[in-house]
Amino acid sequence: MGRASVAPGEIIEASPDGVMSHENAGLVIRQFQAMGAEKVFDPEKIHIIFDHRVPANSEKTAEGQALVRRFVSAQGIAHFHDVGDGVCHQVMMEEHYIKPGGVYLGTDSHTTSYGALSAFSTGIGATEMASVWATGKIWLRVPQTLRILVDGEFPCGVYAKDLILSIIRDVTAEGANYMAVEFDGPALERLSISERFTLCNLSMEMGAKSAGCPPNQVLKDYLGKDYREAPWSDGDAEFFCTMQYDLAKIEPVVACPHQVDNVKPISEVAGLELNQVFLGSCTNGREDDLAVASEIIKGKMIHPRIRLIIAPASREVMLASIASGHLQELIKAGGTLITPGCGPCLGAHQGLLAGGERALATSNRNFKGRMGSPDAEVYLASPATAAASALAGVIADPREFL
Amino acid sequence: MAIIEGPVIRLGENIDTDLLFPGKYLHIFDAKEMAQHALEGVDPAYPEKIGGRGIIVAGRNFGCGSSREQAATCLASVGIKAIVAPSFARIFFRNAINQGIILVQVAEELAVEDGDSITIDLDSSLIKYDRKEVSFTPLPEFLLEIVESGGLVEYTRRMLEG
Numbered sequence: 001m002g003r004a005s006v007a008p009g010e011i012i013e014a015s016p017d018g019v020m021s022h023e024n025a026g027l028v029i030r031q032f033q034a035m036g037a038e039k040v041f042d043p044e045k046i047h048i049i050f051d052h053r054v055p056a057n058s059e060k061t062a063e064g065q066a067l068v069r070r071f072v073s074a075q076g077i078a079h080f081h082d083v084g085d086g087v088c089h090q091v092m093m094e095e096h097y098i099k100p101g102g103v104y105l106g107t108d109s110h111t112t113s114y115g116a117l118s119a120f121s122t123g124i125g126a127t128e129m130a131s132v133w134a135t136g137k138i139w140l141r142v143p144q145t146l147r148i149l150v151d152g153e154f155p156c157g158v159y160a161k162d163l164i165l166s167i168i169r170d171v172t173a174e175g176a177n178y179m180a181v182e183f184d185g186p187a188l189e190r191l192s193i194s195e196r197f198t199l200c201n202l203s204m205e206m207g208a209k210s211a212g213c214p215p216n217q218v219l220k221d222y223l224g225k226d227y228r229e230a231p232w233s234d235g236d237a238e239f240f241c242t243m244q245y246d247l248a249k250i251e252p253v254v255a256c257p258h259q260v261d262n263v264k265p266i267s268e269v270a271g272l273e274l275n276q277v278f279l280g281s282c283t284n285g286r287e288d289d290l291a292v293a294s295e296i297i298k299g300k301m302i303h304p305r306i307r308l309i310i311a312p313a314s315r316e317v318m319l320a321s322i323a324s325g326h327l328q329e330l331i332k333a334g335g336t337l338i339t340p341g342c343g344p345c346l347g348a349h350q351g352l353l354a355g356g357e358r359a360l361a362t363s364n365r366n367f368k369g370r371m372g373s374p375d376a377e378v379y380l381a382s383p384a385t386a387a388a389s390a391l392a393g394v395i396a397d398p399r400e401f402l
Numbered sequence: 403m404a405i406i407e408g409p410v411i412r413l414g415e416n417i418d419t420d421l422l423f424p425g426k427y428l429h430i431f432d433a434k435e436m437a438q439h440a441l442e443g444v445d446p447a448y449p450e451k452i453g454g455r456g457i458i459v460a461g462r463n464f465g466c467g468s469s470r471e472q473a474a475t476c477l478a479s480v481g482i483k484a485i486v487a488p489s490f491a492r493i494f495f496r497n498a499i500n501q502g503i504i505l506v507q508v509a510e511e512l513a514v515e516d517g518d519s520i521t522i523d524l525d526s527s528l529i530k531y532d533r534k535e536v537s538f539t540p541l542p543e544f545l546l547e548i549v550e551s552g553g554l555v556e557y558t559r560r561m562l563e564g
Contacts, residue, residue, distance in 0.1 A: 174491070
Protein backbone atom coordinates (compact mmCIF):
# COMPACT_ATOMS: atom_id res chain seq x y z
CA MET A 1 0.00 0.00 0.00
CA GLY A 2 2.96 2.23 0.66
CA ARG A 3 1.29 5.02 2.65
CA ALA A 4 2.33 6.02 6.13
CA SER A 5 -1.17 6.86 7.33
CA VAL A 6 -4.81 6.89 6.32
CA ALA A 7 -7.92 8.30 8.02
CA PRO A 8 -11.33 6.75 8.70
CA GLY A 9 -13.75 7.33 5.83
CA GLU A 10 -10.99 7.54 3.22
CA ILE A 11 -11.26 5.16 0.29
CA ILE A 12 -7.97 3.47 -0.48
CA GLU A 13 -6.74 0.89 -2.92
CA ALA A 14 -5.12 -2.10 -1.23
CA SER A 15 -3.02 -4.98 -2.53
CA PRO A 16 -3.85 -8.05 -0.43
CA ASP A 17 -1.12 -10.36 0.89
CA GLY A 18 -3.40 -13.36 0.54
CA VAL A 19 -6.90 -14.19 -0.67
CA MET A 20 -9.03 -17.18 0.27
CA SER A 21 -12.04 -18.96 -1.20
CA HIS A 22 -13.81 -22.22 -0.40
CA GLU A 23 -16.10 -24.05 -2.82
CA ASN A 24 -17.46 -20.70 -3.92
CA ALA A 25 -14.20 -20.46 -5.88
CA GLY A 26 -16.40 -22.10 -8.55
CA LEU A 27 -18.48 -18.94 -8.73
CA VAL A 28 -15.33 -16.79 -8.60
CA ILE A 29 -13.92 -18.71 -11.58
CA ARG A 30 -17.13 -18.17 -13.54
CA GLN A 31 -17.00 -14.42 -12.93
CA PHE A 32 -13.22 -14.29 -13.56
CA GLN A 33 -13.78 -15.84 -16.97
CA ALA A 34 -16.79 -13.59 -17.69
CA MET A 35 -14.47 -10.60 -17.09
CA GLY A 36 -12.26 -11.88 -19.86
CA ALA A 37 -9.36 -12.40 -17.44
CA GLU A 38 -6.90 -15.16 -18.25
CA LYS A 39 -4.20 -15.38 -15.58
CA VAL A 40 -4.60 -14.80 -11.85
CA PHE A 41 -2.58 -11.89 -10.42
CA ASP A 42 -0.36 -14.14 -8.29
CA PRO A 43 -0.96 -17.89 -7.85
CA GLU A 44 1.22 -17.83 -4.69
CA LYS A 45 -1.26 -15.52 -2.96
CA ILE A 46 -4.39 -17.53 -3.69
CA HIS A 47 -5.74 -20.09 -1.21
CA ILE A 48 -8.60 -22.45 -2.00
CA ILE A 49 -9.92 -24.72 0.74
CA PHE A 50 -12.94 -27.01 0.34
CA ASP A 51 -15.03 -27.10 3.50
CA HIS A 52 -18.68 -26.20 2.88
CA ARG A 53 -19.91 -29.49 1.41
CA VAL A 54 -17.19 -32.10 2.00
CA PRO A 55 -17.10 -34.74 0.67
CA ALA A 56 -19.45 -33.58 -2.11
CA ASN A 57 -23.08 -33.90 -1.00
CA SER A 58 -24.55 -33.93 -4.52
CA GLU A 59 -23.61 -34.35 -8.13
CA LYS A 60 -23.90 -30.60 -8.60
CA THR A 61 -21.44 -29.96 -5.78
CA ALA A 62 -19.11 -32.59 -7.22
CA GLU A 63 -19.17 -30.82 -10.61
CA GLY A 64 -18.42 -27.50 -8.93
CA GLN A 65 -15.49 -28.96 -6.99
CA ALA A 66 -14.14 -30.65 -10.14
CA LEU A 67 -14.25 -27.31 -11.98
CA VAL A 68 -12.20 -25.72 -9.19
CA ARG A 69 -9.63 -28.56 -9.19
CA ARG A 70 -9.09 -28.09 -12.94
CA PHE A 71 -8.64 -24.34 -12.50
CA VAL A 72 -6.21 -24.83 -9.60
CA SER A 73 -4.11 -27.09 -11.75
CA ALA A 74 -4.25 -24.89 -14.88
CA GLN A 75 -3.35 -21.70 -12.99
CA GLY A 76 -0.80 -23.25 -10.66
CA ILE A 77 -2.66 -22.05 -7.53
CA ALA A 78 -0.13 -22.62 -4.76
CA HIS A 79 -2.32 -23.34 -1.77
CA PHE A 80 -5.13 -25.79 -2.42
CA HIS A 81 -6.74 -27.97 0.27
CA ASP A 82 -9.15 -30.62 -0.92
CA VAL A 83 -11.91 -32.30 1.15
CA GLY A 84 -11.08 -33.18 4.74
CA ASP A 85 -8.34 -30.69 5.62
CA GLY A 86 -10.80 -28.56 7.55
CA VAL A 87 -12.72 -25.30 7.73
CA CYS A 88 -11.02 -22.69 5.55
CA HIS A 89 -10.35 -20.19 8.35
CA GLN A 90 -8.89 -22.83 10.65
CA VAL A 91 -6.58 -24.08 7.88
CA MET A 92 -5.47 -20.52 7.04
CA MET A 93 -4.36 -20.17 10.66
CA GLU A 94 -2.83 -23.63 11.13
CA GLU A 95 -0.78 -23.44 7.94
CA HIS A 96 0.58 -20.04 9.03
CA TYR A 97 -0.72 -18.55 5.78
CA ILE A 98 -1.72 -15.53 7.85
CA LYS A 99 1.08 -13.21 8.93
CA PRO A 100 0.64 -10.44 11.53
CA GLY A 101 0.14 -7.06 9.89
CA GLY A 102 -0.90 -8.54 6.55
CA VAL A 103 -4.05 -7.77 4.54
CA TYR A 104 -6.27 -10.74 3.70
CA LEU A 105 -9.56 -11.11 1.85
CA GLY A 106 -11.86 -14.10 1.77
CA THR A 107 -15.13 -15.02 0.09
CA ASP A 108 -16.58 -15.88 3.46
CA SER A 109 -17.99 -13.52 6.04
CA HIS A 110 -16.05 -15.08 8.93
CA THR A 111 -12.77 -14.01 7.33
CA THR A 112 -12.69 -11.47 10.18
CA SER A 113 -11.16 -14.36 12.19
CA TYR A 114 -7.57 -13.62 11.11
CA GLY A 115 -7.51 -10.67 13.45
CA ALA A 116 -6.66 -13.34 16.03
CA LEU A 117 -3.23 -13.28 14.36
CA SER A 118 -3.11 -9.46 14.33
CA ALA A 119 -3.83 -9.25 10.60
CA PHE A 120 -6.43 -7.15 8.77
CA SER A 121 -8.94 -9.44 7.12
CA THR A 122 -12.40 -9.06 5.73
CA GLY A 123 -15.05 -10.91 3.73
CA ILE A 124 -16.06 -10.08 0.18
CA GLY A 125 -18.32 -11.60 -2.48
CA ALA A 126 -17.37 -13.87 -5.36
CA THR A 127 -17.46 -11.27 -8.15
CA GLU A 128 -15.30 -8.95 -6.11
CA MET A 129 -12.83 -11.80 -5.57
CA ALA A 130 -12.81 -12.44 -9.31
CA SER A 131 -11.81 -8.83 -9.79
CA VAL A 132 -9.05 -9.21 -7.16
CA TRP A 133 -7.81 -12.39 -8.88
CA ALA A 134 -7.67 -10.40 -12.12
CA THR A 135 -6.13 -7.16 -10.84
CA GLY A 136 -4.53 -7.90 -7.45
CA LYS A 137 -6.30 -4.86 -6.02
CA ILE A 138 -9.42 -3.88 -4.09
CA TRP A 139 -10.98 -0.64 -2.87
CA LEU A 140 -11.53 -0.40 0.88
CA ARG A 141 -13.01 2.30 3.03
CA VAL A 142 -10.84 2.92 6.08
CA PRO A 143 -13.01 1.93 9.05
CA GLN A 144 -13.54 3.59 12.38
CA THR A 145 -12.49 1.50 15.35
CA LEU A 146 -14.66 0.14 18.12
CA ARG A 147 -12.35 -0.73 21.01
CA ILE A 148 -13.19 -3.39 23.55
CA LEU A 149 -11.04 -3.51 26.67
CA VAL A 150 -11.12 -6.77 28.59
CA ASP A 151 -9.87 -7.37 32.11
CA GLY A 152 -10.18 -10.13 34.72
CA GLU A 153 -10.47 -13.90 34.42
CA PHE A 154 -13.30 -16.16 33.33
CA PRO A 155 -15.24 -17.81 36.17
CA CYS A 156 -15.55 -21.61 35.97
CA GLY A 157 -17.89 -22.65 33.13
CA VAL A 158 -17.58 -19.37 31.24
CA TYR A 159 -15.67 -19.06 27.97
CA ALA A 160 -14.70 -16.75 25.11
CA LYS A 161 -17.99 -17.66 23.38
CA ASP A 162 -19.95 -16.29 26.33
CA LEU A 163 -17.88 -13.09 26.25
CA ILE A 164 -18.35 -12.40 22.55
CA LEU A 165 -22.08 -13.25 22.64
CA SER A 166 -22.45 -10.84 25.57
CA ILE A 167 -20.63 -8.17 23.56
CA ILE A 168 -22.87 -8.79 20.52
CA ARG A 169 -25.94 -8.46 22.77
CA ASP A 170 -24.69 -5.02 23.90
CA VAL A 171 -23.45 -3.78 20.52
CA THR A 172 -26.36 -5.36 18.53
CA ALA A 173 -26.21 -7.16 15.19
CA GLU A 174 -25.43 -3.96 13.30
CA GLY A 175 -23.70 -1.90 15.99
CA ALA A 176 -20.25 -2.43 14.52
CA ASN A 177 -21.29 -2.14 10.87
CA TYR A 178 -18.35 -1.02 8.70
CA MET A 179 -16.07 -0.84 11.76
CA ALA A 180 -12.87 -2.47 12.87
CA VAL A 181 -13.31 -4.10 16.28
CA GLU A 182 -10.20 -4.04 18.42
CA PHE A 183 -9.80 -6.25 21.49
CA ASP A 184 -7.27 -5.14 24.06
CA GLY A 185 -6.68 -4.92 27.79
CA PRO A 186 -4.91 -7.02 30.43
CA ALA A 187 -6.95 -10.18 29.70
CA LEU A 188 -5.52 -10.33 26.17
CA GLU A 189 -2.17 -11.26 27.71
CA ARG A 190 -3.84 -14.51 28.81
CA LEU A 191 -6.37 -15.37 26.12
CA SER A 192 -5.22 -18.21 23.86
CA ILE A 193 -5.06 -18.03 20.07
CA SER A 194 -8.18 -20.21 19.93
CA GLU A 195 -10.06 -17.81 22.21
CA ARG A 196 -8.86 -14.80 20.19
CA PHE A 197 -10.10 -16.62 17.09
CA THR A 198 -13.58 -17.08 18.58
CA LEU A 199 -13.76 -13.35 19.42
CA CYS A 200 -12.64 -12.16 15.98
CA ASN A 201 -14.72 -14.77 14.16
CA LEU A 202 -17.98 -13.75 15.83
CA SER A 203 -17.29 -10.02 15.57
CA MET A 204 -18.76 -10.44 12.10
CA GLU A 205 -22.12 -11.00 13.79
CA MET A 206 -22.19 -7.39 15.00
CA GLY A 207 -21.44 -6.17 11.48
CA ALA A 208 -17.68 -5.70 11.85
CA LYS A 209 -15.57 -5.22 8.76
CA SER A 210 -12.57 -6.64 10.58
CA ALA A 211 -11.52 -7.54 14.10
CA GLY A 212 -8.18 -7.72 15.82
CA CYS A 213 -6.23 -8.80 18.87
CA PRO A 214 -2.84 -7.30 19.76
CA PRO A 215 0.47 -8.75 18.58
CA ASN A 216 1.91 -10.03 21.86
CA GLN A 217 3.76 -12.91 23.53
CA VAL A 218 0.79 -15.28 23.03
CA LEU A 219 0.97 -14.68 19.28
CA LYS A 220 4.77 -14.90 19.27
CA ASP A 221 4.63 -18.28 21.01
CA TYR A 222 2.01 -19.54 18.57
CA LEU A 223 3.69 -18.44 15.34
CA GLY A 224 7.29 -19.08 16.33
CA LYS A 225 9.59 -18.26 13.40
CA ASP A 226 6.62 -16.97 11.38
CA TYR A 227 5.95 -14.19 13.87
CA ARG A 228 6.55 -10.68 12.64
CA GLU A 229 5.96 -7.24 14.09
CA ALA A 230 2.55 -5.78 13.31
CA PRO A 231 1.13 -2.29 13.75
CA TRP A 232 -1.27 -1.73 16.64
CA SER A 233 -3.07 1.24 18.19
CA ASP A 234 -0.75 3.70 19.89
CA GLY A 235 -1.40 6.37 22.49
CA ASP A 236 -2.72 8.82 19.89
CA ALA A 237 -5.23 6.39 18.42
CA GLU A 238 -8.80 7.67 18.17
CA PHE A 239 -11.73 5.32 18.68
CA PHE A 240 -15.38 5.50 17.71
CA CYS A 241 -16.01 4.33 21.25
CA THR A 242 -14.43 2.19 23.95
CA MET A 243 -16.30 -0.51 25.86
CA GLN A 244 -15.02 -2.36 28.92
CA TYR A 245 -15.70 -5.88 30.08
CA ASP A 246 -14.68 -7.66 33.27
CA LEU A 247 -14.47 -11.37 32.56
CA ALA A 248 -15.35 -12.17 36.16
CA LYS A 249 -18.81 -10.72 35.53
CA ILE A 250 -19.59 -12.73 32.39
CA GLU A 251 -21.93 -15.70 32.76
CA PRO A 252 -22.93 -18.50 30.38
CA VAL A 253 -25.26 -17.11 27.72
CA VAL A 254 -27.22 -18.42 24.75
CA ALA A 255 -28.07 -16.64 21.48
CA CYS A 256 -31.73 -17.42 20.87
CA PRO A 257 -33.61 -17.63 17.55
CA HIS A 258 -33.44 -16.07 15.07
CA GLN A 259 -30.74 -13.42 15.58
CA VAL A 260 -27.27 -13.65 17.03
CA ASP A 261 -27.82 -10.55 19.18
CA ASN A 262 -30.87 -12.11 20.85
CA VAL A 263 -28.66 -13.20 23.76
CA LYS A 264 -30.08 -14.38 27.08
CA PRO A 265 -28.54 -15.65 30.31
CA ILE A 266 -28.64 -19.42 30.44
CA SER A 267 -31.04 -19.31 33.39
CA GLU A 268 -33.75 -17.91 31.11
CA VAL A 269 -33.60 -20.74 28.57
CA ALA A 270 -32.40 -23.70 30.67
CA GLY A 271 -34.79 -26.64 30.40
CA LEU A 272 -35.81 -26.11 26.76
CA GLU A 273 -35.99 -29.51 25.08
CA LEU A 274 -33.41 -30.20 22.35
CA ASN A 275 -33.17 -32.68 19.47
CA GLN A 276 -29.64 -31.98 18.28
CA VAL A 277 -26.36 -30.60 19.56
CA PHE A 278 -23.68 -29.51 17.10
CA LEU A 279 -20.10 -29.29 18.33
CA GLY A 280 -17.88 -27.75 15.67
CA SER A 281 -17.37 -24.87 13.18
CA CYS A 282 -14.72 -22.20 12.70
CA THR A 283 -16.12 -20.51 15.80
CA ASN A 284 -15.75 -23.39 18.28
CA GLY A 285 -14.50 -26.61 16.68
CA ARG A 286 -10.91 -26.55 17.88
CA GLU A 287 -8.98 -28.91 20.10
CA ASP A 288 -9.63 -26.91 23.28
CA ASP A 289 -13.36 -26.81 22.46
CA LEU A 290 -13.57 -30.58 21.98
CA ALA A 291 -11.52 -31.04 25.17
CA VAL A 292 -13.90 -28.94 27.29
CA ALA A 293 -16.89 -30.85 25.91
CA SER A 294 -15.18 -34.20 26.35
CA GLU A 295 -14.30 -33.50 29.99
CA ILE A 296 -17.99 -32.89 30.74
CA ILE A 297 -19.29 -35.85 28.76
CA LYS A 298 -16.54 -38.37 29.62
CA GLY A 299 -17.82 -41.64 31.05
CA LYS A 300 -21.51 -40.77 30.54
CA MET A 301 -24.05 -41.27 27.77
CA ILE A 302 -25.76 -38.40 25.99
CA HIS A 303 -29.55 -38.09 26.33
CA PRO A 304 -31.32 -40.61 24.05
CA ARG A 305 -33.26 -37.88 22.23
CA ILE A 306 -30.07 -36.00 21.30
CA ARG A 307 -28.15 -36.36 18.08
CA LEU A 308 -24.67 -35.08 18.98
CA ILE A 309 -22.80 -34.14 15.81
CA ILE A 310 -19.08 -33.47 16.09
CA ALA A 311 -17.14 -31.75 13.31
CA PRO A 312 -13.50 -31.07 14.21
CA ALA A 313 -12.46 -27.76 12.65
CA SER A 314 -9.59 -29.44 10.81
CA ARG A 315 -7.72 -32.66 10.18
CA GLU A 316 -5.06 -31.41 12.61
CA VAL A 317 -7.68 -30.79 15.30
CA MET A 318 -9.14 -34.24 14.68
CA LEU A 319 -5.74 -35.92 14.98
CA ALA A 320 -4.90 -34.01 18.16
CA SER A 321 -8.28 -34.88 19.67
CA ILE A 322 -7.77 -38.54 18.81
CA ALA A 323 -4.31 -38.49 20.38
CA SER A 324 -5.61 -36.85 23.56
CA GLY A 325 -8.50 -39.32 23.81
CA HIS A 326 -11.10 -36.56 23.83
CA LEU A 327 -12.69 -37.61 20.58
CA GLN A 328 -12.97 -41.21 21.72
CA GLU A 329 -14.88 -40.11 24.84
CA LEU A 330 -17.30 -38.04 22.77
CA ILE A 331 -17.94 -40.92 20.36
CA LYS A 332 -18.28 -43.47 23.17
CA ALA A 333 -20.89 -41.24 24.79
CA GLY A 334 -23.03 -41.44 21.64
CA GLY A 335 -21.61 -38.66 19.50
CA THR A 336 -21.41 -38.87 15.69
CA LEU A 337 -18.16 -37.79 14.07
CA ILE A 338 -18.34 -36.09 10.67
CA THR A 339 -15.72 -34.81 8.20
CA PRO A 340 -13.64 -31.83 9.34
CA GLY A 341 -15.44 -28.93 7.67
CA CYS A 342 -18.47 -26.72 8.08
CA GLY A 343 -20.86 -29.64 8.57
CA PRO A 344 -24.46 -28.61 9.24
CA CYS A 345 -23.55 -25.03 10.30
CA LEU A 346 -24.82 -23.49 7.08
CA GLY A 347 -27.59 -25.97 6.42
CA ALA A 348 -25.98 -27.70 3.45
CA HIS A 349 -25.79 -31.29 4.76
CA GLN A 350 -24.73 -33.62 7.58
CA GLY A 351 -27.39 -32.93 10.15
CA LEU A 352 -30.20 -30.66 9.02
CA LEU A 353 -33.20 -29.98 11.23
CA ALA A 354 -36.83 -30.89 10.66
CA GLY A 355 -39.69 -28.48 11.29
CA GLY A 356 -40.41 -28.14 15.00
CA GLU A 357 -36.95 -29.36 16.02
CA ARG A 358 -34.57 -27.45 18.24
CA ALA A 359 -30.77 -27.51 18.16
CA LEU A 360 -28.03 -26.04 20.29
CA ALA A 361 -24.86 -25.35 18.30
CA THR A 362 -21.39 -23.99 19.00
CA SER A 363 -21.39 -22.37 15.55
CA ASN A 364 -22.04 -18.78 14.58
CA ARG A 365 -25.53 -18.18 13.16
CA ASN A 366 -29.07 -18.95 14.24
CA PHE A 367 -30.96 -17.29 11.40
CA LYS A 368 -34.34 -18.68 10.44
CA GLY A 369 -33.77 -21.70 8.20
CA ARG A 370 -30.01 -21.62 8.77
CA MET A 371 -29.70 -25.32 9.64
CA GLY A 372 -32.59 -26.76 7.66
CA SER A 373 -36.30 -26.17 8.13
CA PRO A 374 -37.41 -22.55 8.66
CA ASP A 375 -39.64 -23.99 11.39
CA ALA A 376 -36.64 -25.29 13.36
CA GLU A 377 -34.85 -23.31 16.08
CA VAL A 378 -31.10 -22.88 16.56
CA TYR A 379 -29.53 -21.71 19.84
CA LEU A 380 -25.86 -20.75 19.99
CA ALA A 381 -23.62 -21.34 23.00
CA SER A 382 -20.18 -22.46 24.20
CA PRO A 383 -18.85 -26.03 23.82
CA ALA A 384 -19.31 -26.51 27.59
CA THR A 385 -22.98 -25.54 27.38
CA ALA A 386 -23.31 -27.80 24.34
CA ALA A 387 -21.86 -30.75 26.23
CA ALA A 388 -24.00 -30.18 29.31
CA SER A 389 -27.08 -29.87 27.10
CA ALA A 390 -26.24 -33.06 25.19
CA LEU A 391 -26.22 -34.95 28.48
CA ALA A 392 -29.36 -33.34 29.84
CA GLY A 393 -31.40 -33.40 26.61
CA VAL A 394 -32.39 -29.83 27.37
CA ILE A 395 -30.50 -26.54 27.41
CA ALA A 396 -28.38 -26.87 30.54
CA ASP A 397 -26.03 -24.71 32.60
CA PRO A 398 -22.50 -26.13 32.24
CA ARG A 399 -21.56 -24.96 35.74
CA GLU A 400 -23.75 -27.74 37.11
CA PHE A 401 -21.65 -30.31 35.24
CA LEU A 402 -18.13 -29.13 36.09
CA MET B 403 -30.78 5.33 -14.78
CA ALA B 404 -31.86 8.72 -13.48
CA ILE B 405 -35.27 7.63 -12.22
CA ILE B 406 -36.36 4.31 -10.75
CA GLU B 407 -40.05 4.09 -9.91
CA GLY B 408 -42.84 1.67 -9.23
CA PRO B 409 -44.51 -0.43 -6.56
CA VAL B 410 -42.27 -1.74 -3.76
CA ILE B 411 -41.71 -5.02 -2.01
CA ARG B 412 -41.89 -4.18 1.68
CA LEU B 413 -39.60 -6.12 4.04
CA GLY B 414 -38.64 -5.69 7.70
CA GLU B 415 -35.43 -5.24 9.73
CA ASN B 416 -32.37 -7.51 9.75
CA ILE B 417 -33.30 -9.28 6.52
CA ASP B 418 -30.42 -11.77 6.55
CA THR B 419 -28.77 -13.66 3.73
CA ASP B 420 -30.50 -16.94 4.66
CA LEU B 421 -33.86 -15.19 4.16
CA LEU B 422 -32.72 -13.72 0.85
CA PHE B 423 -31.15 -16.94 -0.43
CA PRO B 424 -31.18 -20.09 1.76
CA GLY B 425 -27.85 -21.90 2.24
CA LYS B 426 -29.10 -25.12 0.70
CA TYR B 427 -28.96 -23.50 -2.75
CA LEU B 428 -25.36 -22.31 -2.54
CA HIS B 429 -24.21 -24.85 -5.11
CA ILE B 430 -26.11 -22.82 -7.73
CA PHE B 431 -23.81 -20.67 -9.87
CA ASP B 432 -26.31 -19.73 -12.60
CA ALA B 433 -28.03 -16.36 -12.07
CA LYS B 434 -31.30 -17.39 -13.73
CA GLU B 435 -31.52 -20.42 -11.50
CA MET B 436 -30.70 -18.28 -8.44
CA ALA B 437 -33.69 -16.07 -9.32
CA GLN B 438 -36.00 -19.04 -8.73
CA HIS B 439 -35.15 -18.91 -5.00
CA ALA B 440 -35.03 -15.14 -4.39
CA LEU B 441 -36.56 -14.21 -1.01
CA GLU B 442 -37.67 -17.80 -0.52
CA GLY B 443 -36.51 -17.71 3.11
CA VAL B 444 -38.78 -14.71 3.81
CA ASP B 445 -41.81 -16.50 2.40
CA PRO B 446 -41.93 -19.54 0.08
CA ALA B 447 -44.57 -17.64 -1.95
CA TYR B 448 -41.64 -15.60 -3.32
CA PRO B 449 -40.21 -15.19 -5.89
CA GLU B 450 -43.59 -15.45 -7.75
CA LYS B 451 -45.01 -12.88 -5.30
CA ILE B 452 -42.46 -10.31 -6.50
CA GLY B 453 -44.63 -9.89 -9.59
CA GLY B 454 -42.20 -7.76 -11.54
CA ARG B 455 -41.64 -5.17 -8.81
CA GLY B 456 -38.14 -3.64 -9.00
CA ILE B 457 -37.74 -1.85 -5.66
CA ILE B 458 -37.32 -3.25 -2.14
CA VAL B 459 -38.02 -1.03 0.86
CA ALA B 460 -36.76 -2.48 4.13
CA GLY B 461 -35.68 -1.77 7.69
CA ARG B 462 -32.23 -1.59 9.30
CA ASN B 463 -29.27 -3.89 8.59
CA PHE B 464 -30.45 -5.23 5.26
CA GLY B 465 -28.39 -8.18 4.00
CA CYS B 466 -26.69 -9.11 7.27
CA GLY B 467 -24.93 -12.46 7.56
CA SER B 468 -23.07 -14.46 4.99
CA SER B 469 -20.81 -13.18 2.19
CA ARG B 470 -22.83 -15.28 -0.25
CA GLU B 471 -23.11 -13.20 -3.36
CA GLN B 472 -26.17 -15.18 -4.44
CA ALA B 473 -28.15 -13.10 -1.92
CA ALA B 474 -27.58 -10.07 -4.17
CA THR B 475 -27.34 -11.87 -7.52
CA CYS B 476 -30.73 -13.55 -7.10
CA LEU B 477 -32.30 -10.14 -6.51
CA ALA B 478 -30.62 -8.58 -9.55
CA SER B 479 -31.58 -11.59 -11.61
CA VAL B 480 -35.23 -11.38 -10.56
CA GLY B 481 -35.30 -7.72 -11.63
CA ILE B 482 -34.59 -5.71 -8.45
CA LYS B 483 -33.08 -2.36 -9.43
CA ALA B 484 -32.92 -0.57 -6.09
CA ILE B 485 -33.09 -1.25 -2.35
CA VAL B 486 -34.01 1.51 0.12
CA ALA B 487 -33.10 0.99 3.79
CA PRO B 488 -31.67 2.88 6.78
CA SER B 489 -28.57 0.64 6.80
CA PHE B 490 -26.95 -2.19 4.89
CA ALA B 491 -24.59 -4.91 6.08
CA ARG B 492 -21.20 -4.22 4.53
CA ILE B 493 -20.57 -7.34 2.47
CA PHE B 494 -24.09 -7.21 1.04
CA PHE B 495 -23.50 -3.53 0.24
CA ARG B 496 -20.51 -4.40 -1.94
CA ASN B 497 -22.18 -7.46 -3.45
CA ALA B 498 -25.30 -5.54 -4.45
CA ILE B 499 -23.30 -2.75 -6.12
CA ASN B 500 -21.21 -5.39 -7.87
CA GLN B 501 -24.41 -6.91 -9.26
CA GLY B 502 -25.64 -3.55 -10.51
CA ILE B 503 -28.22 -2.81 -7.82
CA ILE B 504 -28.60 0.78 -6.56
CA LEU B 505 -28.55 1.04 -2.78
CA VAL B 506 -30.28 4.01 -1.22
CA GLN B 507 -29.49 4.69 2.40
CA VAL B 508 -32.13 6.83 4.11
CA ALA B 509 -32.11 8.36 7.59
CA GLU B 510 -35.33 6.59 8.58
CA GLU B 511 -37.24 3.60 7.29
CA LEU B 512 -39.77 4.74 4.67
CA ALA B 513 -43.41 4.74 5.82
CA VAL B 514 -44.73 2.77 2.88
CA GLU B 515 -46.68 -0.47 2.58
CA ASP B 516 -46.12 -3.45 0.33
CA GLY B 517 -47.29 -2.48 -3.16
CA ASP B 518 -47.15 1.31 -2.64
CA SER B 519 -45.37 3.20 -5.39
CA ILE B 520 -42.29 5.34 -4.90
CA THR B 521 -40.01 7.32 -7.20
CA ILE B 522 -36.25 7.39 -6.68
CA ASP B 523 -34.68 10.35 -8.47
CA LEU B 524 -30.96 9.68 -8.64
CA ASP B 525 -30.14 13.06 -10.17
CA SER B 526 -31.66 15.07 -7.35
CA SER B 527 -31.05 12.37 -4.67
CA LEU B 528 -34.70 12.44 -3.64
CA ILE B 529 -37.30 9.75 -2.99
CA LYS B 530 -40.85 10.85 -3.67
CA TYR B 531 -43.93 9.04 -2.37
CA ASP B 532 -47.37 9.95 -1.08
CA ARG B 533 -46.63 13.68 -1.59
CA LYS B 534 -43.53 13.37 0.63
CA GLU B 535 -39.91 13.91 -0.31
CA VAL B 536 -36.98 12.25 1.41
CA SER B 537 -33.41 13.14 0.53
CA PHE B 538 -30.48 10.73 0.61
CA THR B 539 -26.72 10.84 0.17
CA PRO B 540 -25.85 9.55 -3.30
CA LEU B 541 -23.40 6.70 -3.75
CA PRO B 542 -19.81 7.78 -4.46
CA GLU B 543 -19.16 8.37 -8.17
CA PHE B 544 -16.95 5.31 -8.68
CA LEU B 545 -19.61 3.00 -7.23
CA LEU B 546 -22.25 4.55 -9.49
CA GLU B 547 -19.92 3.79 -12.39
CA ILE B 548 -19.89 0.11 -11.37
CA VAL B 549 -23.70 0.07 -11.16
CA GLU B 550 -24.06 1.90 -14.46
CA SER B 551 -21.74 -0.60 -16.13
CA GLY B 552 -24.24 -3.25 -15.10
CA GLY B 553 -22.00 -4.59 -12.34
CA LEU B 554 -18.39 -5.39 -11.53
CA VAL B 555 -17.97 -8.11 -14.17
CA GLU B 556 -18.63 -5.67 -16.98
CA TYR B 557 -16.72 -2.86 -15.21
CA THR B 558 -13.60 -5.01 -14.79
CA ARG B 559 -13.92 -6.45 -18.29
CA ARG B 560 -13.81 -2.91 -19.73
CA MET B 561 -10.92 -2.02 -17.45
CA LEU B 562 -8.91 -5.08 -18.51
CA GLU B 563 -9.60 -4.30 -22.17
CA GLY B 564 -8.87 -0.62 -21.81
